[in-house]
Amino acid sequence: MRIPCPFCGPRGNDEFTYLGDAIVQRPDPAAPEAMQAFHDYVYLRENPSGLHQELWFHGSGCRSWLVVTRNTRTHEISEVKFAGRRGEA
Amino acid sequence: MSTHRLANGGLIDRAQPLSFSFDGQAYAGFAGDTLASALIANGVNLIGRSFKYHRPRGILTAGSEEPNALVELRTGARREPNTRATTAELYDGLVAASQNRWPSLQYDIGAVNDWLARFLPAGFYYKTFMWPAKFWEAVYEPLIRHAAGLGRAAGAEDPDHYEKAFAHCDVLVIGAGPAGLMAALAAGRAGARVILADEDFRLGGRLLADRYEIDGKRGLDWVAQAETELASLPDVRVMRRTAVTSVFDHGQYTAVERVNDHVSVPPEHEPRQRLWKIVAKRAVLAAGAHERMVAFGNNDRPGVMLASAARAYVNRYAATPGRRIAVFTNNDDGWRTAADAHAAGIEIAAVIDSRAEPPGEFRALGIKAITGAHVSHVHGRLGVDAIDVVENRRAIKVECDALAVSGGWNPAVHLTCHLGGKPVWTEEIAAFTPGTLPPGMHVAGAANGALTLAECLTGGMAAGAMAAVECGYPMASISLPRASDEPAAIAPLWHVKESRAKAFVDFQNDVTVKDIALADREGFSAVEHLKRYTTLGMATDQGKIANVSGLAILAEFSGRNIPEVGTTTYRPPYVPVSFGVMAGHHRGRDFRPIRLTPSHQWAEEQGAVLSARWREGLARNGQP
Amino acid sequence: MKYSVFSLLGQALRGHTGWTPAWRKAEPKAEYDVVIVGGGGHGLATAYYLAKEHGVTNVAVLEKGYIGSGNAGRNTTIIRSNYLLPGNEAFYELSMKLWEGLEQDFNYNAMVSQRGVLNLYHSDAQRDAYARRGNAMRLHGVDAELLDRATVRRMVPYLDFENARFPIHGGLLQRRGGTARHDAVVWGYARGADMRGVDIIEKCEVTGIDIRDGRVTGLDTTRGAIRAKRIGMAVAGNTSRVAALAGLRLPIESHVLQAFVSEGIKPAIDNVVTFGAGHFYISQSDKGGLVFGGDIDGYNSYAWRGNMPVIEDVMEAGMALWPGLGRIRMLRQWGGLMDMSMDGSPIIDSTSIDGLYLNCGWCYGGFKATPASGWCFAHLIARDEPHGVAAAMRLDRTVTGALIDEKGAGAQPNLH
Secondary structure, three states: EEEOOOOEEEEEEOEEEEEOOOOOOOOOOOOOOOHHHHHHHHHHHHOOEEEEEEEOOOOOOOOEEEEEEEEEOOOOEEEEEEOOOOOOO | OOOEEEOOOOOOOOEEEEEEEEEEEEEEEEEOEEEEHHHHHHOOOEEEOOOOOOOOOOOOOOOOOOOOOEEEEEEEEEEEEEHHHHOOOOOOOOOEEEEOOOOOOOEEEEHHHHHHHOOOOOOOOHOOOOOOOOOHHHHHHHHHHHHHHOOOOOOOOOOOOOEEEEEEEEEEEEOOHHHHHHHHHHHHHOOOOOEOOOOOOOOOOHHHHHOEOOOOOOOOHHHHHHHHHHHHHEEEEEEEOOEEEEEEEEEEEEEEOOOOOOOOOOOOOOOOEEEEEEEEEEEEEOOOOOOOOOOOEOOOOOEEHHHHHHHHHHHOOOOOOOOOEEEEEEEEHHHHHHHHHHHHEEEEEEEEEEEOOOHHHHHHHOOOOOOEEEEEEEOOOOOEEEEEEEEEEEEEEEEEEEEEEEEEEEEHHHHOOOOOOOOEHHHHHHEEEOOOOOOOOEEEEHHHHHOOOOHHHHHHHHHEEEEEEEOOOOOOOOOOOOOOOOOOOEOOOOOOOOOOOOOOEEEOOEEEEEEEEEHHHHHOOOOHHHHHOOOOOOOOOOOOOOHHHHHHEEEEHHHOOOOHHOOOOOOOOOOEHHHHHHHHOOOOHHEEEEEEEEOHHHHHHOOOOEEOOOEEOHHHOOOO | OOOOHHHHHHHHOOOOOOOOOOOOOOOOOOEEEEEOOOOHHHHHHHHHHHHHHOOOEEEEEEOOOOOOHHHHHHHOOEOOOOOOOOHHHHHHHHHHHHHHHHHHHHOOOOEOOOOOEEEEEEHHHHHHHHHHHHHHHOOOOOOOOEEEEHHHHHOOOOOOHHHHHHHOEEEEEEEEEEOHHHHHHHHHHHHHHOOOOOOOEEOOOOOEEEEEEEEEEEEOOOOEEEEEEEEEEEOOOHHHHHHHHOOOOOOOOEEEEEEEEEEEEEEOOOOOEEEEEOOOOEEEOOOOEEEEEEEEEEEEEEOOOOOOOHHHHHHHHHHHHHHHHOEEEEEEEEEEEEEEEEEOOOOOEEEOEOOEEEEOOOOOOOOHHHHHHHHHHHHHHOOOOOOOOHHHOOOOHHHHHHOOOOOOOOOOOOOO
16 A cells, blocks of 8 residues: 655555544543543544545654545545644645 | 477477476476476376375466466475476476375375265365264364375475565556557557566467467567567566566555576575565556366366467477367367467367357368367376267267367456456356456456457557556557457357266366355355355466356356356465565564664673663673 | 264265255345344354354344355464453353364364464563463463473474574463364354254345334345344444444444465464464464464555555564475465454443444454354343353443453554
């Protein structure tokens, strides 16, 4: 599998470390129901068969964190962007 | 004495004689021979014993799809089990031995399984060996394990080196037959970076085995011309002895180059094999097609061979499988074998064509034709003595010493399926052709179901040109050579109902037509269940010849059509790949890097005792 | 029809024309007491034990493809009960005991072969970890032996003891561990369940789960609607998809695990050997092929295939372990669909929906669990309470904190 890193170009997936689901958001610890929210953030996953937004770390390259949109059925990658702060592009 | 070597012809180099041995017997061959062709030239028919029934077996094919002729090549630490004699290039001093037989190939005690066959149908082991309970592990299983497997592991460390390498290109052309050569020319002329890979040691594909003409001259001359041009294009890399085995995501391909398998010992500092990890923007799959057998009584006897293989041996290797050859075919292409053998001066006993009318172009040859007929039985055990031909319920005996069979052609769709695609049934050629393709892959030639030479040339050119354009190069202008374009008509025939003796579908695993019937009877009617229950398609050839015939017969027995039954999954690798080449230099002490701490040197100088993995230093006296 | 050497001989004389189907191709009824979704090893074992142990026979197993088409059809066949943590070990040992009597129990030769599972260790720390595991096993009454280097060398002399990057220091051996023929396990359970009245319905995909007032009432399928009082899901890597039909979100990620087989060779490896300096395990099947594998690729996938980095890792580890492998060829590789859980351990539990039961989270270790998984899931469905040995395999252990984390890797599925 090759991941098109925005800095480095398409590189083999062995240059990267996979974290997982990029959709889950770390909850606000001060909010009500924070315990439940934290549990779900840590443990529950959509795990879709199809488009999946996921975090990859380019450890053997530019060491950027990337949000990759990849189809888990075909492995086709449709989008790669730098992981930034929440809400930023 | 090479009793079956033709006096003239062939692409062998008669100025380079070679000596080799098989099962301790010395023989002679030539440079350009494979082990199989040299054995055939020496009149050696009996090459091995089948897995379950230990039936005597000979050479069935002329390529990597070979199910029967598996040998142990070399001795000592370099001994390699299950080597296909059909793809082992002959070299001086080659030593090979047959497998899976004791005490000898001629008199194998395992043949008792053949007599006990009625008690050993597909899946028999699931229904028994359960009592007494302790006997499974103490008695039955050790016996089964001892009988199982084919060749033996070397039992010593592999002394050869292996390498891994990367390559990048615009267009990877897989297969250098007419379609592949045209694709490489088209893409190369457009200026693309091309890699052209073929598992054979010569380029040309079927043009090496058949007597085609292109632009009015010998197909071989056209190949030589193409080769010269490709060598002159600086961005084209031609890789011989290189099988592209696997397709992975995002344009990644794996190939194995047999750098030094054709010499006794690799030269110093050279690897035996090299693994190529290729990244290609586009690929053209021009892998050709595999001929298939028909299942009939004793169709596995030594001397029964695929028709295209028989003429490959005659045309390319000047070796004839027999002196009086019969041909059994359900399609036009099988006739070519009769024509070529006839042209080489070999007697043709008859062409048995299952169809009512033989193709017109072969009528003028004066070869005896028995039409609307089937071969139902082969007489002989260690070779072919005669065959039974059934015509209108009349059976006649035809004497011959070799039988060439053509049941049609299966496009080599394998690589199109590695990313999950499934092939589609194509009625016109009674075969499966590529379905959904991996992104970036084109298919051309026989692999695409195009079974005439003209279609191969056209398709190859179009695919190569298109691939180059998709990589951003201009459309190449390339004139199309003239070649034969007569359609290859076929009437599907999977098995001969009049057979009484065992009719084999999967040769290596001894799966017969009756086994398929049994599987269906017991409810193993999903194609994957058929495979797992009978082991059809699970041998070292992965069913390249057997799978389609097997599922077609299952379709007939279970009252479905062939597309309903479908195929099993085509998985990588296309041909088996050695552990050595996949490991490359990552072995022994170089398995993983050794990492030393900055204080390592100092610690060693202090005489520290170092623990194995982290090479931590302890000061003297064991104090940290 | 009982299978035995006598029936084989009898049928042989009749040209094998009298064998009957191993299981009926049942038409779905309108309603069942229990519907099991998933016709793999676990689902079929569950149906078998529901019928045999609990007398619950009005059962259907729904399988979207052909039975055993998932991981039961393509695993590396290892069976063992050498787990570390109390929440796991008793369960896997129950499974081991069930393996030991299985063939006679369901009258099918599943070729259970207790040829020994040898876990190699390559450092003092690893030895200590295996000693701890071995002791944990023995505390559960399970066989475990810690072998020194000399003993391991006598047992498996062909491995690299001279030139290894990570020299073998010894091994943990479970003699009762070994292999079983995976397809036969599926067919044996199917035949046994079918004989006891279970309907096995293939080519039947569940497309919806009907819930009314917090309780299941039935399912929608590609072969029509089926009412059911209880539904058990045993669909491995497809768990999230089926659970989503009931509105459930689970602590599961689906990953690909690759596995491999070599060409058949004469007997070379007697045991199951696992490498300690890399994730690699190898054994030899009764047909002669070496069966081996390694780690998961590490990224979510429903594609049933993986990529080169893992393949190279596996083949390199094989060569590192046994340098004589160089000229043996890998014949075929495949990839499956693993339901990786958050602590690497499975879930056999009821859900927040009455009558809906969950069996998942097997990661890449589901095959050895097949008998106990079926046994415990049947118990749970029949009695609506967990079986003792599976008591820790709760869905809510992520909430209670009672995780069963053998590797100690934390809430990261691809690290287990």
